[in-house]
Amino acid sequence: MSTHSAVDQAPVPATTLAVRRLVGATQRNATTILVAVAMGALILPPIATVIYSGFVNGNNVWHGARTLDHYRNVFSQGTGLKTIENTFIFSAASALLAVAVAAIVAFFVERTNAPFRRLVYFTVIVALGVPIVVEAMGWILLLGPNSSLVNSVLQGIFGRGAPQVDVYGWTWMIFIQATIVFPAAFLLVAPAFRFADPALEQAAAVSGAGYLRTLRTVTLPLVRPSLLAAVLLSLIVGIESFEVPALIGTPAHINVLSTAIYFEISNAVQPDFGAAAVYATLLMACTIFGLYLYQRATARAHRFVTVTGKGYRPDKIDLMKFRWPSALATLLVPLIILAPVFMLLWASFLRYYSAPSVHQVRHFTLLNYHDVLHSASFLDALKNTFILGLGAAVLVMAIGLVTAWGVLRRPSILSRGVDQLGSLPLVVPGVVLSLAVLRVFINSPIPIYDTSWIILVALVIHYLPWGLRFNHAGLITQHRELEEAADVSGASRLRVFVRILVPLMRPMLFAGGLFVFMATMRQLSLVIFLSGPNLNVVSSWIWAIWNNAALPEAATAAVVVIVPVLVIAALFYRLTGAGNDSSASVGFR
Amino acid sequence: MLRVTALEKRFSPRKSDIVRALDGVSFNVTEGKLFTLLGASGSGKTTTLRSIAGLERPDAGRIEIDDVAVFDGSAALFVPPNKRDLGMVFQSYAIWPHMTVFENVAFPLRVKHRGRAEIREAVERTLTLMNMEHLAKRSATLLSGGQQQRLALARAIVGNPRLLLLDEPLSNLDAKLRERMRFELKRLQVETGLTTVYVTHDQVEALALSDEIALMHDGRIVQQGPPASIYHSPESEYVADFIGSTNLLSGTLREAAAVGEACVVEIGGSSCAGVLTAAAVSGAAVALTIRPESIKIERATRSHSAEPSSAGALHGTVRSSVFLGESTDFLVDAEGVEIRARVSGMKPEIGIGDAVLLTLPAQGLVFPREASGVTPAIEPATADVPLESVAESVL
Ligand SMILES: Nc1ncnc2c1ncn2[C@@H]1O[C@H](COP(=O)(O)OP(=O)(O)OP(=O)(O)O)[C@@H](O)[C@H]1O
Ligand SMILES: [Mg+2]
Numbered sequence: 001m002s003t004h005s006a007v008d009q010a011p012v013p014a015t016t017l018a019v020r021r022l023v024g025a026t027q028r029n030a031t032t033i034l035v036a037v038a039m040g041a042l043i044l045p046p047i048a049t050v051i052y053s054g055f056v057n058g059n060n061v062w063h064g065a066r067t068l069d070h071y072r073n074v075f076s077q078g079t080g081l082k083t084i085e086n087t088f089i090f091s092a093a094s095a096l097l098a099v100a101v102a103a104i105v106a107f108f109v110e111r112t113n114a115p116f117r118r119l120v121y122f123t124v125i126v127a128l129g130v131p132i133v134v135e136a137m138g139w140i141l142l143l144g145p146n147s148s149l150v151n152s153v154l155q156g157i158f159g160r161g162a163p164q165v166d167v168y169g170w171t172w173m174i175f176i177q178a179t180i181v182f183p184a185a186f187l188l189v190a191p192a193f194r195f196a197d198p199a200l201e202q203a204a205a206v207s208g209a210g211y212l213r214t215l216r217t218v219t220l221p222l223v224r225p226s227l228l229a230a231v232l233l234s235l236i237v238g239i240e241s242f243e244v245p246a247l248i249g250t251p252a253h254i255n256v257l258s259t260a261i262y263f264e265i266s267n268a269v270q271p272d273f274g275a276a277a278v279y280a281t282l283l284m285a286c287t288i289f290g291l292y293l294y295q296r297a298t299a300r301a302h303r304f305v306t307v308t309g310k311g312y313r314p315d316k317i318d319l320m321k322f323r324w325p326s327a328l329a330t331l332l333v334p335l336i337i338l339a340p341v342f343m344l345l346w347a348s349f350l351r352y353y354s355a356p357s358v359h360q361v362r363h364f365t366l367l368n369y370h371d372v373l374h375s376a377s378f379l380d381a382l383k384n385t386f387i388l389g390l391g392a393a394v395l396v397m398a399i400g401l402v403t404a405w406g407v408l409r410r411p412s413i414l415s416r417g418v419d420q421l422g423s424l425p426l427v428v429p430g431v432v433l434s435l436a437v438l439r440v441f442i443n444s445p446i447p448i449y450d451t452s453w454i455i456l457v458a459l460v461i462h463y464l465p466w467g468l469r470f471n472h473a474g475l476i477t478q479h480r481e482l483e484e485a486a487d488v489s490g491a492s493r494l495r496v497f498v499r500i501l502v503p504l505m506r507p508m509l510f511a512g513g514l515f516v517f518m519a520t521m522r523q524l525s526l527v528i529f530l531s532g533p534n535l536n537v538v539s540s541w542i543w544a545i546w547n548n549a550a551l552p553e554a555a556t557a558a559v560v561v562i563v564p565v566l567v568i569a570a571l572f573y574r575l576t577g578a579g580n581d582s583s584a585s586v587g588f589r
Numbered sequence: 590m591l592r593v594t595a596l597e598k599r600f601s602p603r604k605s606d607i608v609r610a611l612d613g614v615s616f617n618v619t620e621g622k623l624f625t626l627l628g629a630s631g632s633g634k635t636t637t638l639r640s641i642a643g644l645e646r647p648d649a650g651r652i653e654i655d656d657v658a659v660f661d662g663s664a665a666l667f668v669p670p671n672k673r674d675l676g677m678v679f680q681s682y683a684i685w686p687h688m689t690v691f692e693n694v695a696f697p698l699r700v701k702h703r704g705r706a707e708i709r710e711a712v713e714r715t716l717t718l719m720n721m722e723h724l725a726k727r728s729a730t731l732l733s734g735g736q737q738q739r740l741a742l743a744r745a746i747v748g749n750p751r752l753l754l755l756d757e758p759l760s761n762l763d764a765k766l767r768e769r770m771r772f773e774l775k776r777l778q779v780e781t782g783l784t785t786v787y788v789t790h791d792q793v794e795a796l797a798l799s800d801e802i803a804l805m806h807d808g809r810i811v812q813q814g815p816p817a818s819i820y821h822s823p824e825s826e827y828v829a830d831f832i833g834s835t836n837l838l839s840g841t842l843r844e845a846a847a848v849g850e851a852c853v854v855e856i857g858g859s860s861c862a863g864v865l866t867a868a869a870v871s872g873a874a875v876a877l878t879i880r881p882e883s884i885k886i887e888r889a890t891r892s893h894s895a896e897p898s899s900a901g902a903l904h905g906t907v908r909s910s911v912f913l914g915e916s917t918d919f920l921v922d923a924e925g926v927e928i929r930a931r932v933s934g935m936k937p938e939i940g941i942g943d944a945v946l947l948t949l950p951a952q953g954l955v956f957p958r959e960a961s962g963v964t965p966a967i968e969p970a971t972a973d974v975p976l977e978s979v980a981e982s983v984l
Binding site: 012020484486487488492495499506 | 666
């Protein structure tokens with residue numbers, strides 16, 4: 001077979017060979033290299049800067065002398081430790097409460113014929129899009145110290161000396177945080193109940209064990225890994241959460257890490273970036289610890305419970321005469337989610353807020369809506385929210401697609417590295433990222449400070465890990481030969497993406513995009529340091545208005561954003577078939 | 590036309606385990622011919638084909654198409670698949686579900702920026718060639734298996750590629766359709782004159798379609814030649830075993846003999862004549878290969894059983910029989926040796942448990958077993974006169 005022509009046989013000089021190899025490798029991994037550079041430039045500087053500025057004197061990161069003073073200050077008066085302790089109590093308690101309720105509701109929804117099961121799924125999806133600041137406001141109206149609804153009702157029943165509730169304190173702060181992580185916890189726990197192996201349960205039932213006993217000895221151990229995973233995820237959400245501690249905890253002088261960062265920047269006469277950076281670094285450390293536990297737990301959860309055999313469904317327990325009473329459990333979800341929204345709806349119709357009662361109905365007016373919808377700043381914020389949400393969704397899914405493609409189709413150290421890099425923002429809580437992006441751009445030659453571009457940067461970084469997850473899940477189901485057929489047909493890489501890959505992945509891209517879009521709508525912590533009087537998104541606008549005690553406008557604006565959230569949630573619900581199969585949990589794996 | 594030289598490819602799915610998928614594969618394909626890579630699962634056929642297409646990057650070796658190198662390991666040369674101007678049918682067909690039949694076929698032309706009218710004309714011509722012009726507007730997801738297969742083929746040939754690559758294109762079809770498509774494929778290849786590399790693990794397909802076959806085993810080509818020579822003159826026990834349903838009878842050589850010489854092999858209590866494919870000494874362990882269709886089977890009569898087994902004649906009992914329509918296979922236990930015999934035409938009146946007499950042909954190929962260590966490895970004889978005559982006699 002040694003039939004080479006003489007010309008081809010001529011040896012290639014070593015340098016030419018090396019150059020060719022380099023060029024070849026670059027071409028082959030061009031997409032991954034591109035993403036690596038873009039992602040590195042996007043993600044690493046903010047994180048590095050925020051950590052580094054904890055060790056620098058003064059407010060200019062680049063010119064300050066290095067110091068450990070910030071750490072000394074934070075820990076010297078015990079405030080640092082106290083804040084960390086508060087953060088853990090708050091997030092652990094709310095996580096446990098949320099998952100306990102989620103497990104009970106999931107049991108009724110997945111394993112019994114309780115009524116309103118689909119409603120539960122729908123409201124859960126809706127809840128994923130309602131801004132947290134809005135929900136927290138609603139709860140304050142419901143449980144606030146003076147003329148809140150619950151207190152008026154209590155007074156109506158028991159008269160003057162009635163017991164009073166006060167939302168500002170540990171109890172309600174934990175409770176409200178639990179209602180806010182509940183949807184995610186439920187979506188994580190429900191599939192475990194759905195797919196727990198019924199054969200084991202039937203075996204127990206056959207051997208004479210009653211329902212309760214079967215539940216305790218067989219079902220519960222089966223779903224325990226998922227419960228653990230849900231607790232840990234809720235814990236992380238709690239550690240990172242900003243809105244509830246800020247609105248409920250701060251008036252009660254309960255500080256957690258995220259609010260500590262906020263007040264170092266915005267309450268002091270002079271923002272203390274150093275102390276904020278210390279808290280931010282501590283917060284990231286807590287998140288990393290939580291994520292580490294979560295990953296260990298889920299790795300094991302997959303080994304234990306994933307009995308995802310298609311086609312079989314565990315038997316539904318017929319509750320018979322308990323069927324309607326069980327609606328208490330299933331209706332709890334819409335109630336928890338809708339009660340605060342209802343309070344805001346009520347407030348939006350009144351010029352001067354007063355707790356719901358029949359007499360107030362005659363004061364109903366649409367004036368608030370008129371004002372809000374004619375407020376230039378609100379409309380601006382609304383427009384920003386949509387454009388930024390859309391931009392973030394598109395960018396995140398695009399970067400995610402290219403990265404996932406690299407990981408799955410051109411596996412190499414580089415593409416795996418890019419994947420890891422893209423998951424890094426998971427450990428950066430919203431408040432920290434907000435601070436970090438601010439730190440990078442506040443005195444950077446790139447002039448995007450105080451423009452919506454800076455918010456876009458923060459949103460893209462924050463949701464990148466989700467973009468990777470969605471695309472990875474979608475691409476892994478695509479047969480690679482579909483792309484290779486286009487390669488062999490003569491199509492360029494770009495053409496393969498545009499004409500083959502994107503159309504094939506459209507359902508997943510759309511679902512992922514909607515998820516990101518919806519999630520950006522509820523973001524406050526991420527934009528908290530980036531927004532300003534002239535630059536707002538809806539949640540930051542509401543936050544500012546609320547802090548100015550303009551309750552009716554804040555409530556009205558909240559109602560206005562919930563309408564599109566409902567529409568998007570309905571779309572997402574239909575697209576993912578949540579409640580029909582396990583795909584609802586895709587975003588949380 | 591296509592020249593593949595010393596191709597090597599290793600996969601290491603994990604650090605510890607390395608698969609040598611290709612281990613020095615070399616072959617040439619002549620213009621306009623259909624060349625088949627045949628082999629068992631995992632023998633490296635797909636890897637070879639994907640290397641030619643540029644979807645896989647070999648570790649070493651050289652691939653030339655039309656005398657121009659598209660891959661050369663020693664010169665770090667690699668032309669990406671979209672610059673190689675090939676047509677390929679994938680095992681999964683890889684039909685794009687978001688396009689119509691027309692759009693699927695038009696894609697290779699669109700990426701080459703052909704004119705609108707030219708595309709329309711070429712696609713229609715190709716679809717007509719495939720007898721599926723009436724399906725042009727249909728969504729590609731609404732096709733039957735056979736139609737999908739033809740669509741994949743249409744898409745592969747529409748751009749008149751330099752080389753057509755087919756990876757087990759018939760393996761997803763049911764038996765009947767497969768047979769029909771086999772003829773269609775052959776007709777198409779002859780009509781279009783496309784140089785074709787065909788990958789299959791089905792020897793019947795390979796024998797029926799190919800101008801030339803390369804049999805692969807463990808990342809190497811173990812024998813290459815026209816179908817008849819592969820079938821009738823296997824160069825090794827492996828090839829003999831792989832092609833056709835051959836009886837491989839273990840025995841010992843009675844006397845030393847040279848390549849191509851007639852010899853006698855002792856099998857169980859009997860003996861049979863054969864032709865030696867490699868020199869071996871007396872008493873060497875050998876394998877005698879005999880095609881089932883060249884064995885004569887008849888019901889043993891009393892006169893038969895009276896006389897002792899003569900050379901080439903074996904007494905046995907029928908263990909089972911399979912009626913295949915055009916022929917009947919009998920599995921016979923002959924003094925502890927299992928032998929398959931095939932009778933074509935009407936089913937003979939031989940039942941299970943009957944005593945039978947088998948007459949083996951005198952020209953079965955005899956392969957010395959390398960494991961015995963008696964014979965030094967000698968270059969296998971290729972196309973020697975005696976082997977050719979064996980082939981004739983079996984036909
Ligand atoms: N991407 C890969 N990673 C690791 N090993 C691989 C890969 N592709 C192929 N192999 C291995 O290389 C060897 C040859 O595979 P190849 O696909 O070429 O076989 P084949 O002859 O086409 O088999 P089949 O008839 O089953 O399709 C096999 O052992 C296979 O496991
Ligand atoms: Mg194969």
